Amino acid sequence: MSENLDKSNINDAEKSKSGDSEQGLEDAVEGSDEALQKKIKSGSPSTQRLQRPHSSPPRFVTVEELLETARGVTNMVLAHEIVVNGDFRIKPVELPEDSLEKKVKEIVHKAFWDSLSVQLSDDPPSYDHAIKLVGEIKETLLSFLLPGHTRLRNQITEVLDLDLIKQQAENGALDISKLAEFIIGMMGTLCAPARDEEVQKLKDIKEIVPLFRAIFSVLDLMKVDMANFAVSSIRPHLMQQSVDYERKKFQELLEKQPNSLDFVTQWLEEAADDLMNQKYKNALPAGGGAPGSDDRPVPNPVAVQNYAYLKLLKWDHLQRPFPETVLMDQSRFQELQLQLEQLTILGTILLVTFSMAASGISSQANFAEKLKMIVKILLTDMHLPSFHLKDALTTIGEKVCLEVSSCFSQCGFTPFTTDKETVLKGQIQAVASPDDPIRRIMDSRILTFLETYLASGHQKPLPTVPGGLGPVQTELEEVAVKFMRLVNYNKMVFSPYYDAILSKILVRS
Numbered sequence: 001m002s003e004n005l006d007k008s009n010i011n012d013a014e015k016s017k018s019g020d021s022e023q024g025l026e027d028a029v030e031g032s033d034e035a036l037q038k039k040i041k042s043g044s045p046s047t048q049r050l051q052r053p054h055s056s057p058p059r060f061v062t063v064e065e066l067l068e069t070a071r072g073v074t075n076m077v078l079a080h081e082i083v084v085n086g087d088f089r090i091k092p093v094e095l096p097e098d099s100l101e102k103k104v105k106e107i108v109h110k111a112f113w114d115s116l117s118v119q120l121s122d123d124p125p126s127y128d129h130a131i132k133l134v135g136e137i138k139e140t141l142l143s144f145l146l147p148g149h150t151r152l153r154n155q156i157t158e159v160l161d162l163d164l165i166k167q168q169a170e171n172g173a174l175d176i177s178k179l180a181e182f183i184i185g186m187m188g189t190l191c192a193p194a195r196d197e198e199v200q201k202l203k204d205i206k207e208i209v210p211l212f213r214a215i216f217s218v219l220d221l222m223k224v225d226m227a228n229f230a231v232s233s234i235r236p237h238l239m240q241q242s243v244d245y246e247r248k249k250f251q252e253l254l255e256k257q258p259n260s261l262d263f264v265t266q267w268l269e270e271a272a273d274d275l276m277n278q279k280y281k282n283a284l285p286a287g288g289g290a291p292g293s294d295d296r297p298v299p300n301p302v303a304v305q306n307y308a309y310l311k312l313l314k315w316d317h318l319q320r321p322f323p324e325t326v327l328m329d330q331s332r333f334q335e336l337q338l339q340l341e342q343l344t345i346l347g348t349i350l351l352v353t354f355s356m357a358a359s360g361i362s363s364q365a366n367f368a369e370k371l372k373m374i375v376k377i378l379l380t381d382m383h384l385p386s387f388h389l390k391d392a393l394t395t396i397g398e399k400v401c402l403e404v405s406s407c408f409s410q411c412g413f414t415p416f417t418t419d420k421e422t423v424l425k426g427q428i429q430a431v432a433s434p435d436d437p438i439r440r441i442m443d444s445r446i447l448t449f450l451e452t453y454l455a456s457g458h459q460k461p462l463p464t465v466p467g468g469l470g471p472v473q474t475e476l477e478e479v480a481v482k483f484m485r486l487v488n489y490n491k492m493v494f495s496p497y498y499d500a501i502l503s504k505i506l507v508r509s
Contacts, residue, residue, distance in 0.1 A: 077328050079238075079242050079245050079246060079249075080242065080246055080328050080329075081328075082231055082235060082238060082242070083235065083238050083239060083242040083489070084329070084332075084485075084486070084489060086235075088231065089228050089231075090224055090227045090228055090231065091224065092220065092221060092224050113209055113213055115129065116129045116130065116133075116209055116212070117209045120176075120208060120209065124172060127165075127166075127169040127174060127176075130176060130208075130212070131162060131165055131166060131169065133212055133216075134160060134162065134165060134179060134183075135160075135162050136216075137160070137183055137215065137216075137219065138156060138157075138160040138162070140219050140222075140223070141156050141160075141183070141186055141187070141190065142156055142157075143223075143226075144190045144222065144226055145190075152186070152189070152190075155186070156186060159179070159182050160179070160182075160183075165179070176208050177208070180208070180211055180212070180215070183215060184199060184202045184203060184215070187199050187202070187215070187218065187219070187222070188200075190222070191218075191222050191225070192222070192225045192229075194225070195218065195221060195222060195225065198218045198221065199218060201214075202214055202215060202218065243489075243492045243493050246493045247493050247494070247496070250325070250493075250494070250497075260324050261324060261325075261497060261501065262324075263321050263322070263323045263324050264323045264324050264325050264497065264498075264501065265501050265505075266323075267308055267311070267323040268304065268305075268308055268498065268501050268502055268505060269505050270308075270311070271304050271305075271307045271308035271311055272299060272304045272502070272505050272506060274307065274311075275299040275303065275304060275307055276298075276299060298506050299506070301498075301499065301502045301503075301506065303455075304502055304506075305491065305498055305502070306451060306454040306455060306487075307451075309454065309483075309487050309490075310447055310450060310451055310454075312326065312333045312337075313333065313336060313337050313340060313447070313450070313483075314337070315333070315334075315337065317330070317334060325490065325493075325494040325497065325498075326490055329486055329490065332482075332486055333486070336479060336482060336483055336486075338382075338383045339475075339479050340446060340479060341382075341383075342379055342382050342383070343446065343472055343475055343476060343479065344439060344442050344443045344446060345379060345382070345389075345431055345439070346372070346375055346376060346379060346472055346475075347442045347446070347468065347469055347471065347472045348431050348436070348438050348439045348442045349375050349393075349396060349400070349428055349431060350368075350371065350372060350375070350471045350472070351438065351442065351468045351471075352424065352427040352428060352431075352438060353371065353400055353404065353424065353428075354368075354471075356420060356423065356424045356427070357404050357407075357408075357416070364407065364411070367403070367407045368471060370403070371400065371403055372471055372472070374396075374399055374400075374403065375396055375400070378392055378395060378396050378399070379392065379396075389432045390429065390432045393428050393429050393431060393432055394425075394429060396428055397424065397425035397428040397429060398425070400424065400428065401416070401421045401424060401425060404416050404424075405421075441468070442468060442469070445466040445467070445468060445469055446466075446469065446476060448466055449463060449465060449466055449469065449476060449480065450479075450480055450483060453480045453483075453484060454483075454484065454487060462477055462480065465477075
């Protein structure tokens with residue numbers, strides 16, 4: 001296939017909607033550039049990876065354009081994470097130990113608090129800095145309130161009246177301890193239950209400077225809690241806004257970097273070629289025309305897209321660049337790929353075990369579940385660098401044979417012979433090879449199930465699980481649901497681009 005692909009025409013792609021809701025989303029994601037960069041696990045392509053197909057001549061850009069593009073990508077990633085990742089949480093910033101930034105921060109903070117301590121120790125005390133801190137605390141407490149918290153708002157405004165506090169300080173009548181007591185009480189009212197202990201500890205601090213320092217520390221945690229509460233509250237309402245926002249940001253990126261769809265074009269073209277040529281039929285489920293035909297029917301664009309998504313579950317992340325439109329979900333597709341690989345090995349081991357054992361042993365629900373849990377535990381660390389599959393399969397073979405022999409004895413079956421044990425251990429050991437026939441069958445059936453699920457359009461109930469996958473049905477369906485969610489959301493955002501690219505590819509074919 002030619003690497004020099006034509007640039008797809010995306011001018012007919014849907015225009016993004018604009019409005020107050022979208023502006024609110026954009027405002028919400030501004031200023032979080034650094035935190036989300038770690039969210040994308042890009043593969044580290046080797047020097048031998050496929051080269052980027054050039055469809056447009058190189059274009060010089062300014063540093064400002066690069067920075068603006070980077071900010072747009074980062075904000076798009078953040079919006080995507082909020083919607084797609086149900087476990088998304090904002091976390092307090094923790095600077096690395098011994099880092100220059102942390103040392104500078106500690107020095108500056110120490111100087112500030114030492115200065116405050118000196119002012120309060122003067123005779124008479126100077127409350128200028130302290131009053132400014134009270135003002136910051138007041139604004140923070142007010143920011144935690146909802147529109148209906150009228151009584152609390154009035155209390156905070158009345159007690160933390162800065163003009164009144166300044167007058168009290170000038171007349172020597174200011175009681176800082178009393179203000180701190182009110183602030184701590186209000187923090188206890190507004191904080192999440194998880195912060196009750198931290199707020200309670202504030203009451204044990206008697207010195208003013210350490211108390212103010214601790215108050216600000218707890219307030220910072222409360223800000224994070226409030227941000228996470230806001231994220232969880234608006235997530236159900238963000239789906240369509242996020243789709244429009246991501247498409248808008250990607251379009252802006254595409255206008256600045258016209259080659260930002262090159263890998264997507266290559267990915268879709270390969271999927272279309274595979275379907276029409278019926279390549280990899282035993283590895284990936286096909287949905288296209290008949291093989292060996294000179295006038296092969298052009299595959300349906302939806303079938304090509306579904307097939308392309310399945311190819312992501314067999315992606316070589318070290319040797320091949322990931323398509324641009326799914327790059328934000330690369331780590332999730334990698335995780336699904338690893339889960340499916342583990343599931344394939346687990347299902348294969350159970351299949352060969354139940355085939356070798358007596359016909360009634362697989363019907364023993366407790367034994368089947370126990371055996372599955374044992375094998376899953378032994379495969380838990382399968383994708384760690386220190387994990388050796390062959391060694392693990394040797395251990396699994398020994399353990400499986402012991403469990404089968406024990407079950408035979410309890411059920412009154414004919415004892416499991418030494419010859420059968422040897423054969424079973426050998427079949428389990430053979431699973432280490434990706435070319436093992438039984439493992440390839442299980443792999444093909446799993447992908448067939450996922451392809452059928454995609455084609456069903458997320459209709460319930462789930463498609464029937466192919467033969468041999470019954471023992472891992474629950475785990476397979478969980479993976480299928482995650483996969484479907486990723487695919488559906490990606491289609492919602494980028495389908496106009498896919499349609500434009502495929503219209504050219506399929507016509508050319």
